[in-house]
Amino acid sequence: MKLIEGFDSNYRYILVAARRARQLQSGARPVIETNTRKPCKVAQEEIRAGKIKWMIIPVEKSAAEQASEFFEKGAAS
Numbered sequence: 001m002k003l004i005e006g007f008d009s010n011y012r013y014i015l016v017a018a019r020r021a022r023q024l025q026s027g028a029r030p031v032i033e034t035n036t037r038k039p040c041k042v043a044q045e046e047i048r049a050g051k052i053k054w055m056i057i058p059v060e061k062s063a064a065e066q067a068s069e070f071f072e073k074g075a076a077s
Contacts, residue, residue, distance in 0.1 A: 020043035
C-alpha cells in the first residue's frame with residue numbers, strides 16, 4: 001500500500017483517521033462537504049483534503065527506563 005502524503009507510515013495514518021472518526025462519532029462536525037455519513041470515511045476524506053493536522057507528542061520515559069539506560073551506559077564504559 002502506498003504511503004499517504006504527509007504521513008511517515010500507514011500505521012500512523014490509520015491512528016489519525018481512527019482518532020478523528022471517534023471525534024466525529026462523539027459529535028464533532030465534519031470540516032468538509034461529503035456525501036458519506038460513515039465517520040471512518042469522513043475522517044479519511046478530511047485527511048486526504050489536508051484539513052486534519054496532527055503531530056507526534058513525545059512520551060517521557062519512566063524512572064525505571066531512565067535508570068536502566070543509565071546503568072547500561074555505565075556497564076559499556
